[in-house]
Amino acid sequence: MRSTEDAHQGDRAMRQAQARRVGAYLTAAATAAGYDVRRRKGGRAQLASLTGLSLTTISRTLDGRTLPLPSQLAKWATVLNLDHRTMVVESGLIPEERGPAPARREAVSAALSPDEAMNAWGITDPIIRRTLNGSIVHAITLQEEIDATYAWEAVARG
8 A cells, every 4th residue: 555655756746747748838839839948048038928927937837847827828828829728638737538629610611710810821929910910800890891881882872
């Protein structure tokens, strides 16, 4: 029979392994998003600024020395433009079979969302993504206004 001390060490080893998996996942995701997260290259400081987390927290998480809190994971997902649910499964925080079912999206057309288009174009910089997304949303709103004006004019002409 194992002692409680042995059980505690086993839990600690599991948490350390999980922290390493999450750190490796977030390092890969940050690198894919265009951040150079190697030490003293600026990417870690950028992530700290964008997430609102301390540089120490960012470094310890990327290095696999600590597990992020759920609120911190949400910040990572937002900044790296990751799906929150997918991230917790792919990072190994929860096993895939226990993970939430992926959201089902019915295809209503071949049109892409702004995020899907930016992903397809390989645009990963968060500032460029926000700027482009704002421009796309604005353009869609303007087009809808123009379409509504033409529709109204057509009704008025009879």
